[in-house]
Amino acid sequence: MSPYGTTSQKWLRAAQLTAISAVGGLLVAMVAFLIWESTWVDHTTSPTPRDNFLYGTIGTEFMPLPVLQVLPDLFPDRFQPAGPEGGDWVQQFGFIEGTPGVNDGLPLGLATSHYRPQTGAPSPMKFVGFSCALCHTSKIKRFEGDDGVIVTGMGSTSLDLFAWIDAVQGALLDEERLSIDSVKRAYGAKFGKSLGLSEELIIRLWLAEARRQLKVAVTKYDEPRSGAELRDANYMLNGPGRTQPFREILRLVKDRPGATDRAFTKFIAVYEQGNREWAQVDGSVNDPVSRSVLASVAAGATPENLLTPGIRNSLTTNVGYVAALKGPSYLEVFSELGITIDQEKAERGRDVYMRNCASCHGYPDGDGRRWVKGERQGEVVPHEEIGTDAERVTFRYYDVVADDIFDHFPDGHPLRPPRESLRPGPLGTTRGYINAPLESVFTRAPYLHNASVLTMAELLNLKPRRDVFYRGDSLYDPEDMGLLSPNQPDGRHYYEFDTTKRGNSNKGHDYPWAYRGPGWDAEALEDLLEYLKAF
Numbered sequence: 014m015s016p017y018g019t020t021s022q023k024w025l026r027a028a029q030l031t032a033i034s035a036v037g038g039l040l041v042a043m044v045a046f047l048i049w050e051s052t053w054v055d056h057t058t059s060p061t062p063r064d065n066f067l068y069g070t071i072g073t074e075f076m077p078l079p080v081l082q083v084l085p086d087l088f089p090d091r092f093q094p095a096g097p098e099g100g101d102w103v104q105q106f107g108f109i110e111g112t113p114g115v116n117d118g119l120p121l122g123l124a125t126s127h128y129r130p131q132t133g134a135p136s137p138m139k140f141v142g143f144s145c146a147l148c149h150t151s152k153i154k155r156f157e158g159d160d161g162v163i164v165t166g167m168g169s170t171s172l173d174l175f176a177w178i179d180a181v182q183g184a185l186l187d188e189e190r191l192s193i194d195s196v197k198r199a200y201g202a203k204f205g206k207s208l209g210l211s212e213e214l215i216i217r218l219w220l221a222e223a224r225r226q227l228k229v230a231v232t233k234y235d236e237p238r239s240g241a242e243l244r245d246a247n248y249m250l251n252g253p254g255r256t257q258p259f260r261e262i263l264r265l266v267k268d269r270p271g272a273t274d275r276a277f278t279k280f281i282a283v284y285e286q287g288n289r290e291w292a293q294v295d296g297s298v299n300d301p302v303s304r305s306v307l308a309s310v311a312a313g314a315t316p317e318n319l320l321t322p323g324i325r326n327s328l329t330t331n332v333g334y335v336a337a338l339k340g341p342s343y344l345e346v347f348s349e350l351g352i353t354i355d356q357e358k359a360e361r362g363r364d365v366y367m368r369n370c371a372s373c374h375g376y377p378d379g380d381g382r383r384w385v386k387g388e389r390q391g392e393v394v395p396h397e398e399i400g401t402d403a404e405r406v407t408f409r410y411y412d413v414v415a416d417d418i419f420d421h422f423p424d425g426h427p428l429r430p431p432r433e434s435l436r437p438g439p440l441g442t443t444r445g446y447i448n449a450p451l452e453s454v455f456t457r458a459p460y461l462h463n464a465s466v467l468t469m470a471e472l473l474n475l476k477p478r479r480d481v482f483y484r485g486d487s488l489y490d491p492e493d494m495g496l497l498s499p500n501q502p503d504g505r506h507y508y509e510f511d512t513t514k515r516g517n518s519n520k521g522h523d524y525p526w527a528y529r530g531p532g533w534d535a536e537a538l539e540d541l542l543e544y545l546k547a548f
Contacts, residue, residue, distance in 0.1 A: 053127040053135040053136060053137050062330055062331075062333065062334040063165065063334065065327055065330045065331060065334070066144065066145050066146055066149075066165065066330075066331050066334050066335070067116075067121060067124075067144060067145075067146045067150070067165070068115075068116045068124045068125075068144055068146075069124060069144055069145075069327040069330065069331065070124055070126040070128060070142055070144070070323070070324050070327050071142070071143060071144060071145060071305070071308075071309040071312070071314060071324070071327065071328050071331070072128075072133065072142070072309050072313075072314030072315065072318045072319050072321070072324040072328070073142040073143040073309060073312045073313040073314050074126060074128050074129065074130045074131075074140040074141065074142035074313075074318075075130055075140070075141065075142060075223075075313055076130075076140065076141050076181070076219075076223075077138055077139070077140055077141070077212070077215060077216050077219055078117060078125055078138065078139040078140065078141050079138070079196065079200050079208060079212060079216065080196055080216060080219075080220075081119075081123075081141045082200070082203065082204075083196055083199035083200050083203055084181070084184055084191075085101070085102045086199050086203060087184065087190060087191060087195060087196075087199055088180070088183075088184045088187070088190065088191075090239070090240060091180040091183050091184055091239050091240070091243075092105070092106075092180050092184075093105055094176075094180075094239075094240055094241055094242075094243045094244055095244065095504060095507065098504075099504055102177075102180075103120050104486070106172070106173045106174075106176060106177040106180075107169070107171030107172045107173050107253050107254075107485070107486055108120035108121065108122065108123075108171075108172060108177075109121040109122070109150065109151075109152050109163060109169075109171075111123075117139070119141065121146050121147075121150055121163075122143060122144055122146045122147025122148070122150065122169075122172075123141055123142075123143065123144070123147065124141070124142055124143065124144035125139040125140065125141055125142075126139065126140060126142060126323075127139060127140070128140060128142075128318065128321060128323070128324060130142075130219075130223075130313075130318075131315050131317065131318055132315075132317055132318055133315075133317065133318030133319075133320065133321030133323075133324055136215065137211050137212075137215070138211065138212045138215050138216075142313070143312050143313070145283075145305075145331050145335075146165065147169070147172065147174070148168065148169055148172065148174070148256070148280040149165075149166055149167070149168060149169070149280065149281070149282070149283045149335075150163065150164065150165050150166065150167060150169065151163075151164055151167040151168060151169045151170050151171070151280075151456075152164070152170075152171070153167075153346055153456070153489045154486070154487070154488050154489060155346070155347065155350060155488070155489055155491065156350070156488070157488070159488075162341075162346050164340070164341055164346075164456055165338070166282055166283050166284050166335065166338045166340060167282050167340065167453075167456045167457075168254065168279055168280035168281045168282050168283075168457070169254055169280045170253065170254045170280075170458070170459070170487055170496060171253050171254060171485065171486045171487065172253060172254060172280065173243075173244075173249075173251075173252065173253045173508070174251070174256065175249060175250075175251045175256070175257070176238075176243040176244065176249050176251075178237075179237035179238045179239065179243060179249070180237070180239065180243060182227060182231075182237040183236075183237040183238070183239045185220075185223060185224055185227055186224070186227060186228070186231070186236075186237070188224070191220070192220075193213060193216055193217045193220065196208075196216060197213065230264075233268070233270055234264060234270050234271075235270070244507045244508060246508055246509045246510070246511065246514075249508075250275070250277070250516070251277060252484050252508040252510060253484045253485055253486075253487075253508055254279055254280055254459070254464055254484065255277050255278065255279050255280070255463070255464050256277070256278055256279075256280060257271070257274055257275075257276060257277060257278075258276065258278055258308075258311050259271060259274050259276045259408055259410070259414065260274045260276075261311040261312070262307075262310070262311050262414060262417075262418065263410060263414070265310060265311070265421070266310075266414070266417040266418055266420075266421045267410065267414070267417050269410070273408065273409050274408050274409070275404040275408065275515045275516030276404050276405045276406075276408045276516070277404065277405070277463045277464070277516045277517070278294060278405060278462055278463065279459065279462065279463065279464035281294070281457075282340065282452075282453065282456055282457050283335045283338065284335070284338050284339060284340040284452045284453055285335075285336070285337065285338060285339065285340075285384065285450070285452050286301060286304075286332075286335045286336050286338075287336040287337055288375075288384045288386075288450045288452070289391075289449060289450070290391055291391060291393075291436075291447055292304050292447075293447075294405065294446055294447065294449075294462035295393065295405060295406050295436070295444075295445065295446055295447060295462075296391070296393040296436065296443075296445075296446075296447030297415070297435065297436040298430075298434060298435060298436070299433070299434040299435075300430060300431055300434035301332050301336065302328075302329060302332050302428065303428075303430035303431065303434050303435070304332075305328050305329075305331060305332050306319065306328065306428050306430060307418060307430065309328060310418075310421070316421065316422045316423065316426055316428075316429075319426075319428050320426070320427070325427070325428065328428075339452075339453075340452050340453025340456055341453060341456065342453070342547075342548075343455050343491075343546040343547065343548075346455075347491050350491075352491050354543060354546050354547055355543050358539065358540045358543040358544075359540070359543045359544045359546070359547050360544075361537075361540040361544075362537075362539075362540035362541040362542065362543050362544025362545070363544045365525065365537050365538075365540055365541040365544070366541055366544055366545070368525075369524055369525040369541075370524065370525075370541075371387050372387045372388045372389050372390075373387055373389045373390060373392070373394075373448035374387055374390060374448060374449065374450055374451050375387040375390045375450045375451075377452075377548060384450050384452060386450075387448070389448050390448050390449070390450065391447065391448060391449075392447070392448050393443040393445045393446065393447050393448075394445045394446055394447075394448060395443055395444065395445040396444055396445045396446065397445075398445070399445060399446055399521050399522055400520055400521025400522065400523065401446060401461055401462065401463075401518070401520065401521035401522055402461070402462075402463050402465065402516060402517070402518035402519075402520070402521070403444070404463075404515065404516040405446075405462055405463065406444040406445060406446070407444060411444070415435040415436060418430065418435065419432050419435060446462060451545075451548055452548065453548060454469070454545050454548045455469070455494050455545070455546060455548070458489075458494065458495035458496050459495060459496055460472040460495070461519065461521075461522060463516060463517060463518070464510075465510070465512050465517055465518060465519035466478055466495075466519050467479065467482055467490075467495045467496045467497075467498055468490055468493035468494055468495025468496065469493065469494035469495055469542055469545060470492075470493035470494065470495070470542055471493070471495070471519075472522065473524075473525075473538050473541060473542060474523060474526060474527060474528040474529075474530075474533070474538070475535060475538040475539060475542060476493065476528075477528055478512070478519045478528075479498070479512075479519075480511070480512050480513060480519070481509065481510065481511050481512065482498035482510050483498050483499055483501075483502045483503075483506035483507065483508060483509060483510065484496075484498070484506060484507075484508040484510050485505045485506040485507050485508055486505045486506075487505075487506065493542075494542060494545065494546060525537070525538070525541070526538075
């Protein structure tokens with residue numbers, strides 16, 4: 014017998030060696046892949062809290078970066094609804110321009126990460142999602158041609174988010190014009206380089222799955238609008254600077270179209286959240302982390318990807334950042350234009366405020382660094398008493414949506430909102446609006462929760478409230494403390510806001526007095542307006 018065994022034994026041994034080599038090679042490949050994967054998400058650096066607020070992920074990744082970069086080029090008809098003369102898509106949908114070389118040059122509020130949509134799994138290619146700055150950072154334009162002052166934490170006054178989302182969804186459903194081949198061609202033409210094999214594969218897989226999900230969704234939620242309809246208030250109910258938060262929550266947690274929802278809410282300012290025990294305009298959420306979690310879920314985050322340490326840490330960092338974030342002062346923004354505050358009028362206005370407003374809203378102390386709580390601050394006032402639009406607290410599923418949100422997260426999830434932190438629930442079911450502090454109040458225009466009053470002069474009933482006005486890329490009105498609006502629409506003020514339509518009412522909050530009603534004092538209201546500029 015051969016010392017090396019029989020032929021069959023030789024083959025067996027060869028097969029064993031081949032298998033061992035294959036397993037070893039697979040192990041080496043797996044180790045190499047894990048090492049490569051570990052480089053996709055950077056754990057070595059931590060952005061400052063402000064940069065995290067501006068550019069950090071909140072779990073809302075939705076599209077590969079190369080696709081977003083070329084989509085407006087592939088669909089100018091969808092992303093330039095006012096035509097080329099109306100500017101690029103950033104201008105036409107009211108985004109704030111990004112900084113070249115920062116955040117991949119994207120507009121402020123669109124953030125990139127190496128997390129895949131919905132799962133939070135790492136990706137070798139960047140995906141685009143939203144940061145907190147999308148809705149909670151704005152630009153104050155003080156005069157025609159002004160580059161504007163960017164204010165972190167201010168609610169956006171120009172972003173037409175839902176119109177832009179419809180433009181994105183409409184492009185995604187167009188299988189003829191949007192394909193991996195069209196993306197490759199457009200990307201090569203724009204950047205002078207080709208997509209890598211891994212990028213091409215990821216885009217191909219993403220496109221198939223995203224399109225599949227969207228095709229299912231439109232059968233329940235309707236087709237997206239396009240073209241001139243994106244600027245038409247008859248079709249796009251929100252318009253610039255507003256959202257329908259419960260429409261998205263109802264879709265996600267109840268699988269309902271939310272067609273009856275008219276619970277419009279402006280993009281709110283998020284200064285000094287530490288002053289607020291109960292937040293949201295209706296006082297519906299207590300725990301500050303839960304507030305941010307629910308906002309992220311409404312924007313597309315999932316219980317699954319919120320388990321990812323990088324996403325979870327980014328979100329909780331933002332919670333800490335806005336707890337103490339200070340808004341700007343009126344003079345910081347306008348003094349270089351020669352605008353001042355009349356101190357004598359402001360002092361008289363302080364007396365008016367303390368008699369009529371401080372009980373509900375509190376007041377800044379002498380140096381303005383600390384907010385003193387009013388007796389009724391934090392109280393939810395029934396909508397019948399305050400008289401403002403009731404849609405935000407009377408929509409169809411108001412009584413049950415809190416439970417559905419709570420149950421959306423599985424038991425043991427670290428970010429599952431505590432049941433006692435959500436209204437309606439054991440802490441009361443008052444349908445109304447919360448008395449909140451007014452830090453940096455001039456940046457909160459337009460006023461009331463649904464953005465139906467353009468200026469503070471109108472909110473105080475110093476001037477009559479406009480029944481119809483036009484929104485868009487709005488200039489600021491420093492005298493009346495709010496936003497300017499032409500009497501007729503123009504290229505920038507394109508969206509008709511009709512306060513007679515459901516959800517848009519500008520009635521109520523007649524404090525100190527109704528316009529030209531009993532006790533109405535124009536001089537006292539002028540003084541009060543001057544004092545509020547000092548907040």
